[in-house]
């Protein structure tokens with residue numbers, strides 16, 4: 496139902512613990528036919544087609560800046 500977007504989700508979600516459900520809400524107006532995207536988190540099991548594309552300018556700085564470390 497929802498695809499993943501790293502930076503441009505248009506749907507958010509939260510757990511409703513009391514009722515044991517997950518509530519999804521649109522984060523902005525969505526046009527008819529527009530893809531619905533949530534964040535699946537950072538451990539994806541597929542190559543993210545929505546990931547930002549980084550072009551290395553030569554010194555690797557931009558690539559290094561895109562790496563997210565688990566904490």
Ligand SMILES: C[S@@+](CC[C@H](N)C(=O)[O-])C[C@H]1O[C@@H](n2cnc3c(N)ncnc32)[C@H](O)[C@@H]1O
Pocket residue numbers: 496497498499500541542543544545546
């Ligand atoms: C729950 S399905 C997503 C909804 C599905 N596309 C549909 O039409 O019902 C999850 C799968 O969609 C694909 N997918 C979702 N977001 C993606 C993304 N950003 N890049 C590539 N594949 C994605 C992956 O194969 C993932 O396992």
